[in-house]
Amino acid sequence: MRSSYALLIALLCAALGPTPRAQAQQTPVKKPAPAGSTSPAKPVTTAPTPVAKPTPAPTSPKPSGPPLPANLGSVDFGTRYKNGKLLIDQTRYELAMQELQPLTVPTTRFDRAPEAAYLYAVAASRLKKWAEAEQMLNLLRNRFSQWPSLADALFLQGQLSFEQGDFDNALRVLAQLPPDRLVAEREYMKAQYLPRVKDKATFQKLIQDFPQDAALARAYADKLANGGWYTDADRAQLDQLITQFSLDRTRYTPRRAIKKSSYNIAILLPFELNDTSWETRRKNQFVTDLYAGLRLAQDSLQREGRPVQLFAYDTGADTLQLKQVLAQPELAGMDMIIGPVYKSGSKILARYAQQKQIVTVNPLSQDGDLVLDNAWHYLYEPSTATQARQAAQFAYNRLGGPRTAVVLYEDTKDEATFGLAYKQAYEALGGKVLQLRRINSDLEESLAAGFAGVDLKTLGHLVVASDGKQAGAYTFTAMKAQDARTPLLTYASWIENNRVALSQLDARDVYFVQPKYLDKANPGVRRFRQLYTQRQNLPPSVFAFSGFELLYYFGTQLHQYGPAFQQQLANGGPVSGTLFQGIGYPGGAHDNQYVPITKLERLEVEVLNPVDGR
Numbered sequence: 001m002r003s004s005y006a007l008l009i010a011l012l013c014a015a016l017g018p019t020p021r022a023q024a025q026q027t028p029v030k031k032p033a034p035a036g037s038t039s040p041a042k043p044v045t046t047a048p049t050p051v052a053k054p055t056p057a058p059t060s061p062k063p064s065g066p067p068l069p070a071n072l073g074s075v076d077f078g079t080r081y082k083n084g085k086l087l088i089d090q091t092r093y094e095l096a097m098q099e100l101q102p103l104t105v106p107t108t109r110f111d112r113a114p115e116a117a118y119l120y121a122v123a124a125s126r127l128k129k130w131a132e133a134e135q136m137l138n139l140l141r142n143r144f145s146q147w148p149s150l151a152d153a154l155f156l157q158g159q160l161s162f163e164q165g166d167f168d169n170a171l172r173v174l175a176q177l178p179p180d181r182l183v184a185e186r187e188y189m190k191a192q193y194l195p196r197v198k199d200k201a202t203f204q205k206l207i208q209d210f211p212q213d214a215a216l217a218r219a220y221a222d223k224l225a226n227g228g229w230y231t232d233a234d235r236a237q238l239d240q241l242i243t244q245f246s247l248d249r250t251r252y253t254p255r256r257a258i259k260k261s262s263y264n265i266a267i268l269l270p271f272e273l274n275d276t277s278w279e280t281r282r283k284n285q286f287v288t289d290l291y292a293g294l295r296l297a298q299d300s301l302q303r304e305g306r307p308v309q310l311f312a313y314d315t316g317a318d319t320l321q322l323k324q325v326l327a328q329p330e331l332a333g334m335d336m337i338i339g340p341v342y343k344s345g346s347k348i349l350a351r352y353a354q355q356k357q358i359v360t361v362n363p364l365s366q367d368g369d370l371v372l373d374n375a376w377h378y379l380y381e382p383s384t385a386t387q388a389r390q391a392a393q394f395a396y397n398r399l400g401g402p403r404t405a406v407v408l409y410e411d412t413k414d415e416a417t418f419g420l421a422y423k424q425a426y427e428a429l430g431g432k433v434l435q436l437r438r439i440n441s442d443l444e445e446s447l448a449a450g451f452a453g454v455d456l457k458t459l460g461h462l463v464v465a466s467d468g469k470q471a472g473a474y475t476f477t478a479m480k481a482q483d484a485r486t487p488l489l490t491y492a493s494w495i496e497n498n499r500v501a502l503s504q505l506d507a508r509d510v511y512f513v514q515p516k517y518l519d520k521a522n523p524g525v526r527r528f529r530q531l532y533t534q535r536q537n538l539p540p541s542v543f544a545f546s547g548f549e550l551l552y553y554f555g556t557q558l559h560q561y562g563p564a565f566q567q568q569l570a571n572g573g574p575v576s577g578t579l580f581q582g583i584g585y586p587g588g589a590h591d592n593q594y595v596p597i598t599k600l601e602r603l604e605v606e607v608l609n610p611v612d613g614r
Contacts (some may be wrong), residue, residue, distance in 0.1 A: 066090055077103055077110045084119055093123040097132075104136065106143065114144040118153055125160060128424070134160045151181040158186065162193035167202065171210050190215035195222065195373035198570075198588035200229050217245045221252045223375065229567055230254040259562045262307040263555070266331055267294060268322070268339030268349065271314040286543045287341065290363060292536055293547025294338070296528065300552060306559040308551070315340050319348055332356050335563040336554060338363055346370050350377045359563065363550055364543075366414070371590035375566055379591035380550045382515050384414050388421035388465075390595040391489055391513050394609055395461055396429040399487050399509075402460040403431040408450045410466040411440045418465040431460070441468025451475075456484035467493045472500040479508075487511065492598065495605070506600040516542050517581055517596045517607065524578050549579050574611050582611035 069083040072095070080099045087096035096119070102108065103116035110116065117140040124133035137157045141150065154177050161170035170193070174186050194216060197203050203220045210216050221241045224230045230238070242249050269287050272280055294310060301308055311334070315322040322345045325331065337360040340349055346362050353360035353376040361378045362370060368383030382390070396403060405426060409419030416438065423433040435454065440446040447470065456462065456479055464475055472494045479486065485508065492514035494500055504510075518525055528548060532540040557565045574584030574594035582594035597609045 068092075068095075072099065077108070078112075081110075081112055081116055084116065084123075088119060088123055088126075091126070093126045096120075096123040097127075104139065106139075114140055114147040114149075117144075118149070118156075121153070121156060121160075125156065125163075128163075128420070130160050130164050134164075151177050155182050155186065155189075159189060159193075162189070162196075165196075167194065167197055167206060168209065171206065171213065171216065175210075187215050191219070192373070194219035197223070214245050217241045218247065221245075221247055225252040225254045254564075259559075260335075262309060263335040263558045263563065264309045264311060264333070265551070265555070266334040266337045266339075267291065267310055267312045268315050268325060268337060268345075269312070270317045270341055271312070272316060273314050286541065289541045289543040290547040292532065293540070293544035293549075294551045295547075296531060296535070296544075297548040297551035297555065300548075301555045301559075306555060308555045308558065313339075315345060317342065319344050322348060326352050332358075334358055335558060336361070338550065338554075341365075343367065343370070350374050353377050357564070359554075359565070361550060361554055363546060366591075368417075368591055374590070377590060378585065380546065381592060382595045383591040384417045385421040386589075386591050386593060387513050387515060387595050388418040389425040390593070390609075391463075391511075391597060392422045392425035392431075393429065394511070394597045395463075395487075395489055396426060396431050398608070399461050399511075401487070402458070404458075404460040405431060405433050405463055406435045406437070406454050406459055407433055407463040408437050408439050408465065408471075409463075410468060410471070411438050411446075415465045419463075422463060422465070434459070439466065439471070441466050441471035441474070444470070444474070447471065447474045451478045454478075456482045456486045459484075459486050461487040461489060464488065464490045467491055469497050469499045472497045476500065476504055485509070489513070492517070495600070502600065502603055506603055510599065511608070512598045512605075514596050514598045514605075515592075516546075517598055517605065518542070518545060518579065519581070519607075522579070528579055545579050549577050549583065552578050553583055576611045581607055 069086045071079050072083060074080055074083070081103060084096045084100040084103075087093070087099060100116045100120040100123070103110050103113055104120060117136050121133040121136045121140070124130075124136065134157060137153050137160070140147070140153050141157075144150070147153070154173055158170045158174040161167070161173060171190075174190070177186060190213075197206070197219070200223075203223060206216055207220055221238060224234050224238050238252065238254075241247065242252055269291060270284065271287060271291075272284055291312065298308055298310055311330075313325045313331075315325055322340060326349070331337075335358070337349065337353065337358055339360075339362070340346060341364055343365065346365060346367075347370065349360055350370060352358075354374050357376060359376055359378065361380050363380050365379055366381045366384045366387070368379070368385050371377045371379055371383075395405070403426075405422075407419050407422055409415040419436055419438075423436050426433055437450045439450040451474075454462075462475070464471055472490075475488065475490075479488075487509040489511045490513070492512040494505065494510070495502070495512065520526070525545075528545065529540055532538075532544055557569065561568045569585040570588040571586075572584060573586045574582045574592075577583045581596045583592050584594055585591075586593055594611060596607050598605050598607055600606070
């Protein structure tokens, strides 16, 4: 049997996708230049190129995997037990649960019933079926309290409680482990999960109930010192924690939110200025558009008496150059950092932000894992998981009819994240996702398999998480074949899909997840477009709009609250954006929690969940 520690690591790492390979090009580091000077980072004015998700190359159908164990469903319990273990090794967790469940029934007199129950809980936890896993572990602890490996079950149950946000029970369960068992592993687990506590009152209650827990003390001290929670009333308690647990006083000294008349902001983007080739300039147009939007926001803040100074750094397209930029001493004195673009660099900058206690905002990523457990790192965009949760809430509250759904998602990491988050959120509200299926929209047989056996007429609604053009056309063909009028929820990219007529989208109940929606009639949008075109001799791309909104919003936060404004963000709700529909980070969220849900009405896009109507 695999060790509990190995299981924990696998579970923690399962949610992380592969890191995209960084581009290998290297460019000398440019010295920072304040905006307004003749900085080499001045946006170029070549014609913009729309940046879209690359269309995945056609792939062959995925192999079915290793052969299934023989005699599935055997009446021999020993065979079923071996099958269950093998199926877990093959990552076929649903089948493993089916094989192992009969072995755990109280009336069964199988001598390996406790091991079967534990393996069942492991399989359920791999599928994030936390409640089922915990129920089986409770049965195991009650029936087999003398099982020699009970510590493994307690360890896993602690993680299940953490995953469900029951921090108090998690700490109580872990405290029941023998003092000499899994010591390093449980401390590692606490260090991973305790920073996820979102509110100060919960942390204070935990500190009161577990006053000798060193991992808890470190996590709370870190939140006070580095999470924007600190007030003068916390000084005595923080000092007491530092003394009692011998914490590094330098690390746990809060950065004071001293308000200033002007703030310095570092812009870390891959301008790649040393490569002047046409191909690179076209490829990097989104970067220069983003920077041009930032500069216009700087002008607006200046006119309103809230000046910010921008210092542009060329990070190139590889992590080596980013590390060289971060080594420059002046960067540690910045009040905020915006950037970078690539995921590998974002992880490096996230660590730097936490160490130096500088709020850092990633301008383009939608990967919520980047800001997990980091009080100083934010996404300007709503993460993919947040988009799914907001869409699920909208569907549950607004679509009516039977609260059932089928969710089809493209065979990519982002869409898999969307599909799973949607299922979890919708079912947490009380709905039921009947099927959660992966598709490859480049293969018609994969699309056919996705819709196979789905009764669209009786379904509450259908979710298709795919930008693939063929996915849209096939979905409407399937609906027509069943003469179904099922509400459909999908991505806003379908509006630009030339294989789907706008009249089809307008005539049916089709709802779009559209975080980048811009109302062309909005006075702010019209004014920005006019100013940008005058300055750049080009119409603005969506990246230019994003750059403006990002800096205008966070620059305003700096002037209102100083450079450690996390708690103020957490205490506020989404507000209307200057250009986009809304922005906000309530409840300690570190990605934008407002996601417009739109619909075509008479071929005009209408927002169905405006900020004021939330």
